[in-house]
Amino acid sequence: MADPTAQSLLADLARLAGVLGPAVRPVDTDRLLATIxxxxxxLFGARACSIALLTEDDSELVYTTASGEGEDDVTGMRLPSGTGIAGWVVMSGQPVAISDLESDARFARDVAEGTGYVPRAMLAVPVNDGDRVLGVMTLLDRDDGRPGAEQDMALLAVFADQTALTLRTERALGDLGRTLLATLARAAGDGTDLAAAADRAGDEVPPVSADLLELAGLFADLQRMGEAEHRLALRVVREVTAYAARRRPRAGR
Incomplete structure (x- = not known):
């Protein structure tokens, strides 16, 4: 019979798995967003650029990343999700280009003043993950007189797509980490092996997809195998990744 104290600790681990799982994330996520x-x-010759993301309940916009004028004050700023032009973009899911912010009733001048920089023009596009809007990418006072500036809306959307891809990767690894932690807690608690525990982890971690649960089980099977099997699995994953990259539609095609 399992030690009651150990069982209690394992139960705590299972409950905490949902919180700890997202810690398994790409270590360079913040750096990638800052680079974007x-x-x-x-590229746009802009005074500032920022990324604001919706909270889980869509009630707030959180400015996670900023570069340029007012970046220290903008980073970490939280606003009700419908605030200003950024709020309008995430609520409508539509991009917007405004050359005279002062004449636009949606412009939240008080928020801009709080950052120490009041822009005159803005370009903003939603950050989309499929049918869901994750947030908004905003460009302030770009150089609209440079060659090719008429394509800026489409080009900024490419940067927003890269942002969405980075966030999607982070979320997928967080979900996988949460699944693995819950699986480990179950296996240690009832004496089953990791693969069997992964098959039953769906009831413990409902937000995780069936595909991730199967992947966790496969990882458990793989770790019991030898180096040759590990190398084979790595080669298969690399080939699948390369195949998917070749099939990805190219820009302009």
Whole structure:
């Protein structure tokens, strides 16, 4: 019979798995987002660029990343999700280009003043993950007189797509980490092996997809195998990744 104290600790681990799982994330996520905003600002000759993401309940916009004017004050700022032009973009799911912010009733001047920089023009596009809007990417006071500026809306959307891809990768690894932790807690608690525990982890971690649960079980099977099997699995994953990259539609095609 399992030690009651150990069982209690394992039960705590299972409950905490949902919180701890997202810690298994790409270590460079924040750096990648910072690079995206910095690169966009430089490419467009803009005074500032930022990324704001919706909270889980869609009630707030959180400015997670900023580059340029007012970046220290903007980073970490939280606003009700319908606030200002950024709020309008996430609520409508539509991009917007405004050359005279002062004449636009949606412009939240008080928020801008709080950052120490009041822009005159803005370009903003939603950050979409499929049918769901994750947030908004905003560009302030770009150089609209440079060659090719008429394509800026489409180009900024490419940066927003890269942002969505980065966030999707982070979420997938967080879900996988949460699944693995819950699986480990179950296996240690009832004496089953990891693969069997992964098959039953769906009841413990409902937000995780069936595909991730199967993947966790396969990882458990794989770790019991030898180096040759590990190398074979790695080669298969690499080939699948390369195949998917070749099938991805290219821009302009």
């Amino acid at each position: 905003t910095r690169s966009a600002r430089q």
